[in-house]
Amino acid sequence: MAYQIRLNGETRALDVAGDTPLLWAIRETAGLTGTKFGCGIAQCGACTVHADGAPTRSCQMTVADAEGVEITTIEGVSGPIAETLAQVWAEMDVPQCGYCQSGQLMAAVALLAESPTPSDADIDAALWGNLCRCATYQRIRAGVHEAARRLEA
Amino acid sequence: MLAKMDPPKGLAALEAAWDARPTRRTFLIGAAAAAGGLVVGLRPLDAARASETAAASPANPLIGYIRITPDNRVTVLSSQFDMGQGVYHGIATLVVEELEADWSQVDVQGAAGDVTLYGNILWGGTAQGTGGSTSMATSWERYRKAGAAARAMLVAAAAEAWDVPGDQISVAAGVLSHPDGRRASFGDMAGRAAEMAPPQDPPLKARGQWSQIGNEALRRFDSAGKTNGSHRFTIDVALPGMLTAVVAHPPRFGARVASFDAGGALAVKGVTDVVQIPRGVAVVAESTWAALKGREALSVAWDESEAETRGSREILDTYHRLASEPPKAIARAEGDAAGALASSAQTLEASYEFPYLAHAALEPMNAIAAMSEAGELEVWGGHQIPTLYQYIAAQIAELPPERVRLHVMTTGGSFGRRAVADGDVVAEAVAVAKAIGWRAPVKVQWTREDDMAGGRYRPAYVHRLRAGLDEEGNLVAWENHIVGQSILAGTPFEAAMVQNGIDYTSVEGASNLPYAVPNLSVGLTSTDVGVPVLWWRAVGSTHTAFAVEAFIDELAAAAGKDPYAFRMAMLADHPRHRAVLQTAAEKAGWAEPLPEGRHRGLALHESFGSVVAHVVELAMEGGAPVIHRVVAAVECGTVVNPDVVRAQIEGGTAFGLGAIMAEELTLEAGRVQETNYDAYTPLRIDQAPAVEVHIVPSDARPSGVGEPGLPSIGPAVANAIAAATGRRVRQLPIRKALDV
Numbered sequence: 001m002a003y004q005i006r007l008n009g010e011t012r013a014l015d016v017a018g019d020t021p022l023l024w025a026i027r028e029t030a031g032l033t034g035t036k037f038g039c040g041i042a043q044c045g046a047c048t049v050h051a052d053g054a055p056t057r058s059c060q061m062t063v064a065d066a067e068g069v070e071i072t073t074i075e076g077v078s079g080p081i082a083e084t085l086a087q088v089w090a091e092m093d094v095p096q097c098g099y100c101q102s103g104q105l106m107a108a109v110a111l112l113a114e115s116p117t118p119s120d121a122d123i124d125a126a127l128w129g130n131l132c133r134c135a136t137y138q139r140i141r142a143g144v145h146e147a148a149r150r151l152e153a
Numbered sequence: 154m155l156a157k158m159d160p161p162k163g164l165a166a167l168e169a170a171w172d173a174r175p176t177r178r179t180f181l182i183g184a185a186a187a188a189g190g191l192v193v194g195l196r197p198l199d200a201a202r203a204s205e206t207a208a209a210s211p212a213n214p215l216i217g218y219i220r221i222t223p224d225n226r227v228t229v230l231s232s233q234f235d236m237g238q239g240v241y242h243g244i245a246t247l248v249v250e251e252l253e254a255d256w257s258q259v260d261v262q263g264a265a266g267d268v269t270l271y272g273n274i275l276w277g278g279t280a281q282g283t284g285g286s287t288s289m290a291t292s293w294e295r296y297r298k299a300g301a302a303a304r305a306m307l308v309a310a311a312a313e314a315w316d317v318p319g320d321q322i323s324v325a326a327g328v329l330s331h332p333d334g335r336r337a338s339f340g341d342m343a344g345r346a347a348e349m350a351p352p353q354d355p356p357l358k359a360r361g362q363w364s365q366i367g368n369e370a371l372r373r374f375d376s377a378g379k380t381n382g383s384h385r386f387t388i389d390v391a392l393p394g395m396l397t398a399v400v401a402h403p404p405r406f407g408a409r410v411a412s413f414d415a416g417g418a419l420a421v422k423g424v425t426d427v428v429q430i431p432r433g434v435a436v437v438a439e440s441t442w443a444a445l446k447g448r449e450a451l452s453v454a455w456d457e458s459e460a461e462t463r464g465s466r467e468i469l470d471t472y473h474r475l476a477s478e479p480p481k482a483i484a485r486a487e488g489d490a491a492g493a494l495a496s497s498a499q500t501l502e503a504s505y506e507f508p509y510l511a512h513a514a515l516e517p518m519n520a521i522a523a524m525s526e527a528g529e530l531e532v533w534g535g536h537q538i539p540t541l542y543q544y545i546a547a548q549i550a551e552l553p554p555e556r557v558r559l560h561v562m563t564t565g566g567s568f569g570r571r572a573v574a575d576g577d578v579v580a581e582a583v584a585v586a587k588a589i590g591w592r593a594p595v596k597v598q599w600t601r602e603d604d605m606a607g608g609r610y611r612p613a614y615v616h617r618l619r620a621g622l623d624e625e626g627n628l629v630a631w632e633n634h635i636v637g638q639s640i641l642a643g644t645p646f647e648a649a650m651v652q653n654g655i656d657y658t659s660v661e662g663a664s665n666l667p668y669a670v671p672n673l674s675v676g677l678t679s680t681d682v683g684v685p686v687l688w689w690r691a692v693g694s695t696h697t698a699f700a701v702e703a704f705i706d707e708l709a710a711a712a713g714k715d716p717y718a719f720r721m722a723m724l725a726d727h728p729r730h731r732a733v734l735q736t737a738a739e740k741a742g743w744a745e746p747l748p749e750g751r752h753r754g755l756a757l758h759e760s761f762g763s764v765v766a767h768v769v770e771l772a773m774e775g776g777a778p779v780i781h782r783v784v785a786a787v788e789c790g791t792v793v794n795p796d797v798v799r800a801q802i803e804g805g806t807a808f809g810l811g812a813i814m815a816e817e818l819t820l821e822a823g824r825v826q827e828t829n830y831d832a833y834t835p836l837r838i839d840q841a842p843a844v845e846v847h848i849v850p851s852d853a854r855p856s857g858v859g860e861p862g863l864p865s866i867g868p869a870v871a872n873a874i875a876a877a878t879g880r881r882v883r884q885l886p887i888r889k890a891l892d893v
Contacts, residue, residue: 003321009850012825017422024442033389034382036565037441038515039601043830046515074382089377093796096804097237099386099515099565103852124839131830132514133566134237135807137841 007078018064034074043129048103074102096134218299225340230264232271236567251300263561263876265539286761286857300353405460417450426586461683472615480676482654486592488672493630497621510611516565520582523594535564537572545576555853574644608685616700626712662697668723698864702756737786741768762856777893805862811836813867
């Protein structure tokens with residue numbers, strides 16, 4: 001049966017088994033591949049989306065459970081926070097391979113929405129679950145601080 | 154187990170191609186350089202000589218290296234594979250510099266299929282591949298010359314079109330112009346330029362004329378797609394009608410399929426096929442989720458009669474025993490190490506133990522194979538050694554290699570994992586597509602668990618070191634015995650690259666010890682273990698740097714000397730090492746006092762032609778090290794992109810730090826224990842220090858930066874822990890050694 005999923009502000013009918021993780025439905029059925037598969041057990045954060053604004057591991061939410069929830073992916077995230085972070089990410093050459101960065105950015109957007117001037121400890125807590133095997137962490141940290149500074153100005 | 158694998162016949166063809174090179178001498182230079190590149194990073198200066206004899210850009214650059222289209226786009230066709238290290242940007246920088254293109258019109262694509270065009274010059278040009286931090290070195294002349302030749306052809310085209318002398322035409326930011334006011338874009342002249350004769354040896358800009366190379370303000374051209382989700386990795390490729398396969402692999406290395414029951418899997422909605430391939434049983438489905446559910450329902454009986462059933466503890470215990478016996482082969486011997494040890498005023502001995510490590514790149518292994526209606530096989534993937542993969546795919550598909558077209562994708566990391574002698578997941582994808590009769594494109598997608606349990610680890614090693622000091626505390630004797638698996642044994646590289654029982658990847662960083670020691674012996678005992686192993690970012694230097702630099706530190710302490718001064722006194726013949734160590738020490742304030750409770754450690758290492766030193770400042774809290782400051786210095790020849798160099802040293806340092814602190818892949822009775830990121834634990838943000846990177850200037854040709862950032866961070870941390878606690882870390886990871 002098709003599930004009616006609110007995805008990036010639109011209602012999409014996704015015809016998949018109800019136990020399909022949202023991750024695979026987003027990627028393969030909706031065709032939005034910015035959300036990445038890394039571990040499948042909520043340990044790497046590459047699949048982070050926003051569910052009603054909250055950073056959520058889409059590998060752990062089934063399509064059936066996603067009905068009635070406003071899902072936002074890296075392709076649909078918008079607004080000053082997301083735009084500033086993306087701009088800073090490029091200016092500071094944060095990404096290396098880039099595979100984790102959708103998840104990093106989704107987590108960072110949620111952090112700055114909640115906490116406009118985060119401390120290092122706030123950043124550690126919010127981004128701890130987002131692995132970067134290239135280990136771009138120091139630039140991620142600097143990027144979040146820089147985006148916060150620009151958004152405050 | 155690698156030794157037990159049957160190498161595909163295509164590899165024999167590649168070897169034959171190597172053997173058929175003009176002279177045996179040339180071949181050996183190529184092979185040695187291959188060791189330097191792919192695996193070892195053997196002094197690139199040796200390899201640089203090979204590059205001088207190799208044609209830099211013999212072909213039409215507008216066909217092989219650069220594509221300029223009427224829509225004014227400039228596409229650089231990269232011989233080198235970008236796994237995140239930024240080689241696409243580096244190569245584009247070389248082209249933009251000479252071509253005078255505008256960055257906004259530039260893109261880079263992976264290229265494959267022509268060894269003449271894309272062969273790695275540091276490997277003698279015999280194969281296309283990325284490894285050993287050789288990408289900028291192999292590209293340095295090739296892509297600058299390509300850019301210069303393309304510019305000359307554009308100028309010639311404009312001169313013809315405008316009927317003016319070429320030397321009256323100037324080129325800047327992608328625009329050709331004449332003093333009379335006529336202007337044309339590259340796109341305007343693209344068609345005509347393609348008809349021009351490429352200059353054979355176009356002059357290159359002098360160093361002082363560079364505007365791109367070394368430009369501090371330049372940023373990577375490929376960041377935008379990596380911040381908005383549009384950058385496509387292999388996992389993102391979706392072809393019409395494509396099916397997805399997951400493979401049930403043996404639970405122990407070396408086991409084989411005895412029989413299987415496909416019934417349960419085929420009952421899962423969306424599963425289309427269950428097929429046996431040489432390395433397991435593949436479940437093919439219309440979606441990844443269906444394939445995964447199908448695999449859950451699959452029943453496979455395994456023949457484990459030839460499987461490796463030992464645990465990693467048992468394997469390492471064996472290594473400790475072997476390390477106390479004489480080595481099977483000697484990699485380097487000078488003077489009389491045994492005699493000097495016997496007559497030393499003071500002798501020290503230490504053994505170091507290194508676990509298996511997983512690459513654990515974030516994009517799990519994958520590849521896609523599709524047979525076109527015209528009978529051409531196309532393969533998408535992170536093709537780190539395209540030449541090999543083309544042969545392997547062709548052999549499986551029973552096609553001539555020229556009927557195989559590789560699409561080289563950028564991948565979510567690799568760290569060496571996608572350079573595998575038997576083709577690995579690439580071979581699986583082709584085998585599955587063949588097994589279903591080529592009726593649909595097939596993506597083979599591994600899960601994290603497949604990836605972690607799939608072998609190809611950094612081998613476990615034990616080092617035993619003994620050294621002697623004279624009465625003045627000078628190092629007079631050095632013995633280093635390394636025990637562990639050979640990465641190259643059983644691969645097509647073995648014949649050329651394992652010499653006299655020495656796999657250079659096992660001893661690099663130890664056998665080229667830079668310190669002046671009159672009596673020295675570095676020996677190797679390669680072991681026969683059924684765990685598949687592979688190069689892992691920085692390869693041999695991941696363990697040799699630790700053993701050497703930790704032991705040197707211990708010797709300095711025993712001699713009552715400062716660790717910095719002790720090293721510098723033995724580096725008279727190594728000015729690059731001296732400059733790097735001095736820079737790191739000065740920037741870190743090595744001679745300055747530290748606050749209460751803070752301690753420093755340093756380490757120095759050359760790998761892949763670059764020299765790096767680290768100084769670490771830490772405090773012990775609750776028995777665990779808390780790192781407060783990391784200073785790195787690097788000398789990597791001419792710097793193409795300063796910010797990319799910094800990024801690689803930062804990332805390499807953090808990657809190395811995470812590994813020595815907490816990474817370990819263990820086996821119990823032959824079964825991998827850490828199968829996901831909950832148990833195998835790469836560095837996370839809370840443990841990542843801000844690395845201060847200082848680049849030591851050099852006019853030499855570029856050497857690498859993808860790997861050299863790793864080796865010296867580990868021993869620098871261990872040496873700081875020793876300074877803090879008096880305790881020497883001799884077993885990795887540190888978290889385990891300190892029980893924290």
